[in-house]
Amino acid sequence: MTAIDDRTPIIVGVGEITHRNKEPEGGLEPIELMLRALRAAEEDAGAALLADIDSLDIVCEYSWPYTDATALLGERLGHLPARRVYGEAGGESPVRFIHEAALRIARGESRVAAITGAESRYTVDAAAKRGIDLGWTPRDDTVKLVRGTDLCHPVAVKHGAAMPITIYPLYENAALAHWGQTPREAQQESAALWSRYSQVAAANPHAWLRQGFSAEAVAEPSAANRLIAWPYTKHMVANPVVNMGAGVLLTSVGHARALGIAPEKWVYVWDGAAAREPRDYLQRDQFHRSHAQDLVMETVLAQVGGDAAAFEMLELYSCFPIVPKMARRTLGLAPEAQMTSTGGLSFFGAPLNDYMTHAAAGLVRALRSAPGKTALLYGQGEYVTKHHALVLGSSPPPNGLPPADYSVQAAADARRGPVPAFVESYSGSATLETFTILYGRDGLPTHGIVIARTPAGERLMARVEPDDEAALAVLTDLDRSPVGSTGHVTAGTDSLCWSLA
Numbered sequence: 446m447t448a449i450d451d452r453t454p455i456i457v458g459v460g461e462i463t464h465r466n467k468e469p470e471g472g473l474e475p476i477e478l479m480l481r482a483l484r485a486a487e488e489d490a491g492a493a494l495l496a497d498i499d500s501l502d503i504v505c506e507y508s509w510p511y512t513d514a515t516a517l518l519g520e521r522l523g524h525l526p527a528r529r530v531y532g533e534a535g536g537e538s539p540v541r542f543i544h545e546a547a548l549r550i551a552r553g554e555s556r557v558a559a560i561t562g563a564e565s566r567y568t569v570d571a572a573a574k575r576g577i578d579l580g581w582t583p584r585d586d587t588v589k590l591v592r593g594t595d596l597c598h599p600v601a602v603k604h605g606a607a608m609p610i611t612i613y614p615l616y617e618n619a620a621l622a623h624w625g626q627t628p629r630e631a632q633q634e635s636a637a638l639w640s641r642y643s644q645v646a647a648a649n650p651h652a653w654l655r656q657g658f659s660a661e662a663v664a665e666p667s668a669a670n671r672l673i674a675w676p677y678t679k680h681m682v683a684n685p686v687v688n689m690g691a692g693v694l695l696t697s698v699g700h701a702r703a704l705g706i707a708p709e710k711w712v713y714v715w716d717g718a719a720a721r722e723p724r725d726y727l728q729r730d731q732f733h734r735s736h737a738q739d740l741v742m743e744t745v746l747a748q749v750g751g752d753a754a755a756f757e758m759l760e761l762y763s764c765f766p767i768v769p770k771m772a773r774r775t776l777g778l779a780p781e782a783q784m785t786s787t788g789g790l791s792f793f794g795a796p797l798n799d800y801m802t803h804a805a806a807g808l809v810r811a812l813r814s815a816p817g818k819t820a821l822l823y824g825q826g827e828y829v830t831k832h833h834a835l836v837l838g839s840s841p842p843p844n845g846l847p848p849a850d851y852s853v854q855a856a857a858d859a860r861r862g863p864v865p866a867f868v869e870s871y872s873g874s875a876t877l878e879t880f881t882i883l884y885g886r887d888g889l890p891t892h893g894i895v896i897a898r899t900p901a902g903e904r905l906m907a908r909v910e911p912d913d914e915a916a917l918a919v920l921t922d923l924d925r926s927p928v929g930s931t932g933h934v935t936a937g938t939d940s941l942c943w944s945l946a
Contacts, residue, residue, distance in 0.1 A: 618879050
């Protein structure tokens with residue numbers, strides 16, 4: 446047997462905290478959840494690691510902004526790690542932090558690295574509703590939190606299409622048409638997939654909502670499961686109103702041996718890949734696939750020999766059904782494949798950017814009981830924008846230390862087709878490229894949003910009025926996708942309007 450290089454990076458400890466206290470007075474602020482998660486990770490490793498952390502990454506946090514979260518956590522840990530980084534927003538960021546920590550360990554630049562994050566939105570929202578002063582560390586409301594309005598085209602902002610729930614359905618509706626599905630077939634696929642995610646969450650002691658749902662309960666609109674943005678119901682949407690924290694501790698094989706950490710605890714970081722789409726989604730070539738996601742999936746698949754069967758466990762990011770649906774097609778997975786170790790952002794809970802830290806913990810626990818197996822950790826950030834995947838293994842990587850360059854950006858860029866010119870003024874016929882419909886809490890549509898092409902191939906965004914019953918009926922027909930149909934665009938009061946031709 447080939448000796449394992451002492452520099453080989455491994456995950457040795459994972460910890461999760463789910464704080465369900467319904468009374469705001471007993472709530473825990475995010476920095477405390479992070480501390481408890483790291484202590485749980487140290488206990489999981491079975492060795493004193495926190496005092497030796499020399500690299501600390503904190504996942505970008507929204508529910509209670511701090512002036513300097515890394516210094517504050519360092520003080521609570523009892524020492525300030527030499528490298529302290531507060532991350533940029535992005536659901537893929539925990540995967541990137543773990544990957545880059547592993548590379549620093551392999552280069553000898555770090556001995557013990559920690560990645561952690563937390564959100565306390567459930568408590569923060571409850572306290573705000575009751576006018577309660579939580580008495581936590583003073584929050585810093587001058588901290589600039591990145592919002593969709595900062596990232597999206599002004600026209601998208603004007604149409605109310607600058608939030609995840611208004612953008613991912615654009616991909617859902619474009620992709621189902623490209624795949625040759627009817628909307629009903631696509632909705633059945635999403636519901637069955639989400640039902641399986643909910644069953645995993647129901648068995649996960651760390652999940653926020655430990656309840657299994659049938660496919661019918663996921664898909665069928667009701668008072669408790671209203672439509673949010675066509676075709677997604679509430680049960681298909683990530684739930685950020687949670688109190689959760691997670692932590693991951695990495696070190697090298699050599700240091701783990703010196704500390705006496707049992708090899709049964711070791712999970713090896715093999716390799717990975719990352720790429721991005723243009724941030725402004727209106728400047729992408731199409732909406733039925735992500736070239737960045739495709740290249741990332743294809744690359745990690747090649748790293749395990751070209752067959753997804755090598756992945757005994759998977760965590761495919763699950764903010765909305767379209768993300769794992771696209772990924773599993775690129776990976777060649779069967780529709781019924783199990784794609785989560787944790788339960789997904791709708792049911793496990795969505796502590797915003799930090800979900801993948803929890804997902805990493807779930808995969809680590811699963812791999813420890815599966816000798817010789819590998820797992821895929823895949824996260825996504827912003828709006829089908831940032832993609833990062835990591836291969837983990839319960840045995841040493843066959844190719845030695847992970848390579849330093851994991852970007853597949855150039856290959857992703859090379860696949861992109863021409864981007865249509867975007868026009869803000871237009872009148873005439875336009876072919877539907879994709880769409881969604883937004884709904885109010887009363888279950889009624891507030892308006893529709895369409896992306897369409899002019900006969901010259903230009904792209905535009907237009908509004909569908911809520912009283913345009915004929916257009917809404919065509920857009921919500923479950924047995925025929927409207928993508929590719931022709932409508933008519935006119936100039937409205939402050940935006941373009943789309944109606945049936």
